[in-house]
Amino acid sequence: MKIVSRRLLCLSLIVLCSCHQRSNERFSSWKVYNGTKEGAKYSSLSQIDTGNVQLLRPVWEYHAGDADTVFSSQIQCNPIIVDDVLYAVSPQLKLLALDAATGRAKWTFDPRRTGETLSAHALRGVSYWEEGADKRIFLQQALIYTW
Numbered sequence: 001m002k003i004v005s006r007r008l009l010c011l012s013l014i015v016l017c018s019c020h021q022r023s024n025e026r027f028s029s030w031k032v033y034n035g036t037k038e039g040a041k042y043s044s045l046s047q048i049d050t051g052n053v054q055l056l057r058p059v060w061e062y063h064a065g066d067a068d069t070v071f072s073s074q075i076q077c078n079p080i081i082v083d084d085v086l087y088a089v090s091p092q093l094k095l096l097a098l099d100a101a102t103g104r105a106k107w108t109f110d111p112r113r114t115g116e117t118l119s120a121h122a123l124r125g126v127s128y129w130e131e132g133a134d135k136r137i138f139l140q141q142a143l144i145y146t147w
Helices: 004-024
Strands: 080-082 085-089 096-098 107-109 126-131 134-139
Touching: 080 126, 085 126, 096 134
Parallel strands: none
Antiparallel strands: 080 085, 085 096, 096 107, 126 134
């Protein structure tokens, strides 16, 4: 009985330690909505903390130029950053690829130019997928089209 109890104790400690290591993962990229697949909204980068956050100033802004002032367009997109490129969606549902350091546009994709009729509903953003050398950005609109 004592041997079983010791083995159970050892197994429990191993499981607890592995869980603790998982919670301490370093979140230094933002490849998915809200930072992680679990939606942690957390980055372990340490350059900005409670001691210096009040010193932050904007270094760049990007204006897509397609806001609808009549119908009050909006952006409900959580951008992602992959390999120093920020991917976001404009008010008119264009996919934007911006240099994350400078804000300069690398390219844009306008799904309306494909000839598809799009709904005017808000789009929540983009997704990233990779397998080996195959890397893709996905834009999905109204559960109908995926580019």
